[in-house]
Amino acid sequence: MTRLLTREQQQILDRRFSEVTGLPSILLMEQAASGMSDAIASRVNVHCRGNEYDAIFFTGAGNNGGDGWASARQLLAKGYRVAVFDVYPDRELSPDAEINRTVYKRLGGEVITKKEVLLNKKARFVVDAIYGTGFNVKRSLSDSAREALSLLASLKESGSHVIACDIPSGVDANTGFAVPETLTADVTITFGRRKIGNVTHPGCMMAGEVILCPISMTDEFVDEMLGDDRRVLALEEACAVPSRARDGHKGQFGRMLLIGGAEGMAGALILAARAGQKMGVGYTMVRTVESSLPLVAAAIPSALLSTVPEGESTKKDLPEPSAIAIGIGAGKAPWVEKAIRHLIPLNIPVIIDADGLNVLAGMAGAFELLRARAAKGLPPAVLTPHPGEFLRLVPEASDLLREDRLEAARYLADKAQSIVVLKGMATVIAMPNGDAYINRSGNVGLAKGGSGDVLTGMIAGLAAQTDSIESAVTRAVYLHGLAADIASDNFLSEIVVTPEDVINALGEAIIY
Incomplete structure (x- = not known):
């Protein structure tokens, strides 16, 4: 870089x-x-x-x-x-x-x-x-x-x-x-x-x-x-893939929990889970609504499954996760806000995406919760907005977003004391301390529904295996774009690339 x-x-x-x-x-x-x-x-x-x-x-x-x-x-x-x-x-x-x-x-x-x-x-x-x-x-x-x-x-x-x-x-x-x-x-x-x-x-x-x-x-x-203050780095390569011991076992490679998949949107959760698995995570765990369970079970038979809790209850029916992503195709049911409020104070990497961000935008005291998390010394939460979700979170920054994507991402990262992944061409990653990365991989083939779900799963899969949430985010963003570049090269076209193609190209991207 x-x-x-x-x-x-x-x-x-x-x-x-x-x-x-x-x-x-x-x-x-x-x-x-x-x-x-x-x-x-x-x-x-x-x-x-x-x-x-x-x-x-x-x-x-x-x-x-x-x-x-x-x-x-x-x-x-x-x-x-x-x-x-x-x-x-x-x-x-x-x-x-x-x-x-x-x-x-x-x-x-x-x-x-x-x-x-x-x-x-x-x-x-x-x-x-x-x-x-x-x-x-x-x-x-x-x-x-x-x-x-x-x-x-x-x-x-x-x-x-x-x-x-x-x-x-x-x-x-x-x-x-x-x-x-x-x-x-x-x-x-x-x-x-x-x-x-x-x-x-x-x-x-x-x-x-x-x-x-x-x-x-x-x-x-x-x-x-x-x-070293407020550095801006070009993200143009991923760090080397760590070697694994020949006698390694699944318990050494993290436990990823994905929460979302409202009725009619299970596909988003399936894409995220498949992408997270490609990152090498040991356990893939999915918590979704009852009606989506059969679809998820059929698509990802290796995943551990659970339904979202009803009422005021919480669930302990899955192993303790080492990273959690919430919001993927989640909709706006009351349980989403309850889950976000429960997760933010936990000492575990938390990624909030898609409907999770939309719910966060309407939550009373959302930024106070995120800042309190940072004040405790916990890993910063990761927010992954596209421009529309960004404006729901910070509508006062609309002019800034139009004129300066870098400073817009930094504004939200500072306000939320979180890592912000502002998606789009030349995706910007802003850290709470003012450092930032601008990604140089990827192409317009990613401009399709589901691409963001793939990225969220990748971030969660990597975050579950590392102590550095910053490393997990930067590596996932670059590999996500690189996989899209590889897929477009393989098909001789950016137009035909789908989120599924990006997932299929991740193995080649990792060893690129």
Whole structure:
């Protein structure tokens, strides 16, 4: 897992690099430009060079524009046909960018300042170096930038491939929120560390293929300069599967209890149970309503079964579980709220999903219960909302959810002092301490009823076997998406993937 950066963190690193090493900041610009130049050159070399230009750079007024000027100069020196469209020809640039603009001009590089000159120009690649991480969605685009993005769009329509420098202009590096004028890149070349906006939704849809070019900052330097508070990590691999002793027995591998399956919704519970079993849990236990028992028993003959308790009674007819998930196809019967209130104070991993979240949203004192659980030092509860369930839990965060999925998940995690799995493209996992993960596996094949039930079963199955609920959640989320990717590869289509296919691909995902 690699650390993702905000624009402010990148600025801190750039400044501290020069302070600590004594090296000038323009060295970092030269390194970034070199990485971009190599990536562009490698692409030019494998294509026919029949266009008038190999690359036209669109450069802004900040350091992102400076990267563009430097890369154009490097490619010019190697014999490539380049030009620069200067978005702000009459403005003084940032110091390092101004140096690179001056040097490019002194070396005879072609500069275009009028949009009319670009008419009928042909370039294999156009490079968006207008804003980069300097764009802030709270400030509107300048007229010059808006015009430049329109010109880039026209060139793309005429066949040019778009390369974004660090992050597509118009995408907020901190949130991934994109203004309507944002042009989707074919390739984004980012420097040092990926930015949050390139990985979270919707920014990830604007970035195309993301290529990471290293610069002179080690992981140790980054962590020392930024500290460990409120880290954001890209979830792009699962930890290794622990080996099992050859003489291991079921009592060593946990006991998972799933509660739900109202009449007509037993299928959700069956999917969750099958997925949990694929995680290797020793015992699968299911508590459901009387009418669903025959269906569950037929579908999962290895499960231990029990009916939900009636009235004020509680049940002790199953072995003591080591993890519990509640809400899967549960409906809104009175027993659901009673069960949730009973489970939250228990010293056991508790996952609340689906109808459990809907009931939780209407419960008096729900957040107080969850915070009291955390205050006792118990493992944080796990809440797994999709956006609709999220808004039922915290309707006051509707604008935040629309503008910044990462901070929205963190808001709920802080309010509930729970782990929040905000489902959707680039699923966000937020921890109560402010740390967060953005998942990079998965595809639109998961956009089907039942996919969330599979994920809940996976989380419960892993949580039953480990002391780290954080590890169980992150591993389940990544494997869930990876299994969907494997299934879509096997079927040559994302469209045909079903929740059952995801379950069937879990064995391959685990050893991937």
